[in-house]
Amino acid sequence: MPRFFILLPVLLLGACTYHNSRSSIVVVTDTKSVVENCKALGQIDGQDSSQAIMPLDKTRDSVVARLKIAAAEQGGTHVFATAADIKWKGPDTKGTVYKCNP
Incomplete structure (x- = not known):
């Protein structure tokens, strides 16, 4: 049992996701009209195995941070995902990446 308490901070730190300047400007939305005039780039998933032990x-x-990072890696500016809803309770962690012109 004591080993678990030693490993717990390591597990929680491993679950952290950090934005860079590109991912910080990505918008995650659950409003379809925001992305209706944008080009779809593909599907992504914000799931991580450590989320099973984290509070909701x-x-x-x-999930939102991982979606932003994945979208930035694909050159996207927006992600359409149900996780954008503040009342989101899972389990859907997927989203669609869009490139929108400013």
Whole structure:
């Protein structure tokens, strides 16, 4: 049992996701009209195995952060995903990446 308490901070730190400047400007939305005039780039998933031990509000934050990072890696500016809803309770962690012109 004591080993678990030693490993717990390591597990929680491993679950952290950090934005860079590109991912910080990505918008995650659950409003289809925001992305209706944008070009779809593909599907992504914000799921992570460590989310099973995280509180629900932290899980949502983690999913949104992972969606932003994945979208930025594909050159997207927006993600359409149900996780954008503040009332999101899972389990859907997928989203569609869009490139919208400014």
